[in-house]
Amino acid sequence: xxxxxxxxxxxxxxxxxxxxxxxxxxxxxxxxxxxxxxxxxxxxxxxxxxxxxxxxxxxxxxxxxxxxxxxxxxxxxxxxxxxxxxxxxxxxxxxxxxxxxxxxxxx
Amino acid sequence: xxxxxxxxxxxxxxxxxxxxxxxxxxxxxxxxxxxxxxxxxxxxxxxxxxxxxxxxxxxxxxxxxxxxxxxxxxxxxxxxxxxxxxxxxxxxxxxxxxxxxxxxxxx
DNA sequence: ATCATCGTTCGACACATGTCGTACTTTGCG
DNA sequence: CGCAAAGTACGACATGTGTCGAACGATGAT
Numbered sequence: 001x002x003x004x005x006x007x008x009x010x011x012x013x014x015x016x017x018x019x020x021x022x023x024x025x026x027x028x029x030x031x032x033x034x035x036x037x038x039x040x041x042x043x044x045x046x047x048x049x050x051x052x053x054x055x056x057x058x059x060x061x062x063x064x065x066x067x068x069x070x071x072x073x074x075x076x077x078x079x080x081x082x083x084x085x086x087x088x089x090x091x092x093x094x095x096x097x098x099x100x101x102x103x104x105x106x107x
Numbered sequence: 108x109x110x111x112x113x114x115x116x117x118x119x120x121x122x123x124x125x126x127x128x129x130x131x132x133x134x135x136x137x138x139x140x141x142x143x144x145x146x147x148x149x150x151x152x153x154x155x156x157x158x159x160x161x162x163x164x165x166x167x168x169x170x171x172x173x174x175x176x177x178x179x180x181x182x183x184x185x186x187x188x189x190x191x192x193x194x195x196x197x198x199x200x201x202x203x204x205x206x207x208x209x210x211x212x213x214x
Numbered sequence: 215a216t217c218a219t220c221g222t223t224c225g226a227c228a229c230a231t232g233t234c235g236t237a238c239t240t241t242g243c244g
Numbered sequence: 245c246g247c248a249a250a251g252t253a254c255g256a257c258a259t260g261t262g263t264c265g266a267a268c269g270a271t272g273a274t
Contacts, residue, residue, distance in 0.1 A: 014134065014202070014205050014206060015128075015129055015130065015131050015134055016129075018125050018126075018128045018129040018134075018202070019125075019126075019129035019130075021122075021125045021129075022122055022123075022125035022126035022128075022129045023122060023126075023261090023262080024122050025262085027121065027122055027125075040220080040221095041220075041221065042219095042220070042221085048262090048263075048264090049263070049264055049265080050220080050221065050222085051221090051222080051223080051224090051263080051264065051265075051266095052262070052263055052264070053221090054221060054222055054223085055222095055261090055262075055263085056262085057221095058222090059261095070270095072220090072270095072271060072272070073219060073220050073221080073270070073271045073272065074219095074220065074221085074271095075220080075221065075222095088201075088205045090197070090201045091201050091202065091205065094195075094197045094198050094201050095121070095125070095198065098121050098195045098198065099121060130231090130232080132232085147250080147251095148250075148251065149249095149250070149251085155232090155233075155234090156233075156234055156235080157250080157251065157252085158233080158234065158235075158236090158251090158252080158253085158254090159232070159233055159234070160251090161251060161252055161253085162231090162232075162233085162252095163232085164251095165252090166231095177240095177251095179240095179241060179242070179250090180240070180241045180242065180249065180250050180251080181241095181250065181251085182250075182251065182252090
């Protein structure tokens with residue numbers, strides 16, 4: 001199995017992070033991972049096909065927002081909250097808070 | 108002169124705001140307007156053509172991030188910082204801080 | 215070994231986006 | 245009025261993006 005590559009913290013760009021967060025599906029994924037929850041791809045509960053989900057996870061991973069760990073047949077995804085916070089303090093927490101509120105109120 | 112339309116605060120979407128902020132040129136524009144500075148389009152100092160600048164300003168305006176006021180032959184643009192903050196507290200300030208830091212350090 | 219499951223990769227497709235030049239509108243000035 | 249300046253609107257173009265299904269690969273169970 002090929003190693004899964006992740007960018008180092010120093011390489012994260014603000015525009016890149018914001019772009020990764022600017023899609024409703026990806027926002028939903030990030031929301032599902034809030035609170036240091038690690039989930040397999042199938043447990044994310046987003047209503048898109050497997051290939052589309054894989055694409056979005058790659059975008060998030062390439063932007064440095066998530067990390068993926070292979071374990072058997074599963075890929076466990078989690079937020080790189082600490083890394084993002086080290087680079088852009090407060091940003092992820094802020095987005096996360098508003099993403100959760102909006103999702104729960106379905107506005 | 109046709110009235111310039113701006114969305115009301117309640118209509119701002121998180122994904123929409125993040126998308127508007129996810130372009131380097133628009134991030135630069137927002138940075139130039141930080142601190143309640145009102146500028147005409149030509150004073151923004153972004154290295155794109157007039158039509159491209161107009162397009163970016165429209166994206167920002169439609170996302171609810173800026174407002175435009177016509178005065179004679181000029182259009183004065185400013186941030187809707189208070190409105191955005193009412194809808195997504197902390198978000199704009201956070202992005203602004205990181206946008207400024209990155210721009211000044213040219214990383 | 216065979217098979218099912220999980221996820222990635224690959225085309226393909228429609229659509230959005232960033233960019234520009236040109237034409238146009240509005241405004242102010244001579 | 246005639247002209248220059250500030251922006252906007254439009255058309256065109258290349259590129260990026262979100263979506264899917266089908267094919268593939270890796271892993272674990274039978």
